Amino acid sequence: MTRELYKKLCCPVDKHDLEINIFTKTEEGEIIEALLTCPQCHRYFPVIYGIPILIPDEYRDEGLEKPMLKKWGFELHEGDGNNERRLLKE
Numbered sequence: 071m072t073r074e075l076y077k078k079l080c081c082p083v084d085k086h087d088l089e090i091n092i093f094t095k096t097e098e099g100e101i102i103e104a105l106l107t108c109p110q111c112h113r114y115f116p117v118i119y120g121i122p123i124l125i126p127d128e129y130r131d132e133g134l135e136k137p138m139l140k141k142w143g144f145e146l147h148e149g150d151g152n153n154e155r156r157l158l159k160e
Contacts, residue, residue, distance in 0.1 A: 071101045071120050081108035081115075082124050088115070093142050103138060 079088055086108050093103040104117035106124075115124050116135050123130065132146065139146060 071104070071117055071122055073099065073101070075122075076101065076106075079106065079122060079124065081111060081113065082126070083113055084108065084111050086110040103142070105139075105142070105144070 076088075076090055080086060081088055088106040088108055090101075091105045091107070092101055093105070095101045100120060101117055102120050106115040106117065106122060107113070108115075113127070115122060116138055117123070118134065118138055123135070136146060
């Protein structure tokens with residue numbers, strides 16, 4: 071994913087701008103692993119293998135996301151009853 075693409079992305083739930091925490095990128099600046107977060111609804115969206123995963127909570131694959139989250143020191147917790155998943159820094 072490029073920075074230009076990141077600047078065009080928004081939260082698929084509430085359309086707010088996303089914040090980014092980059093973990094790995096290529097020498098050319100291509101973002102390989104990152105975590106996009108929405109400051110409004112507090113949802114997170116990982117970037118895995120350069121692909122931003124911007125799909126609704128109920129369709130996401132925790133098996134794909136958990137290893138990357140754990141690798142970078144995050145722990146996944148279920149939200150407060152509205153299908154919202156939150157991240158905690160370990």
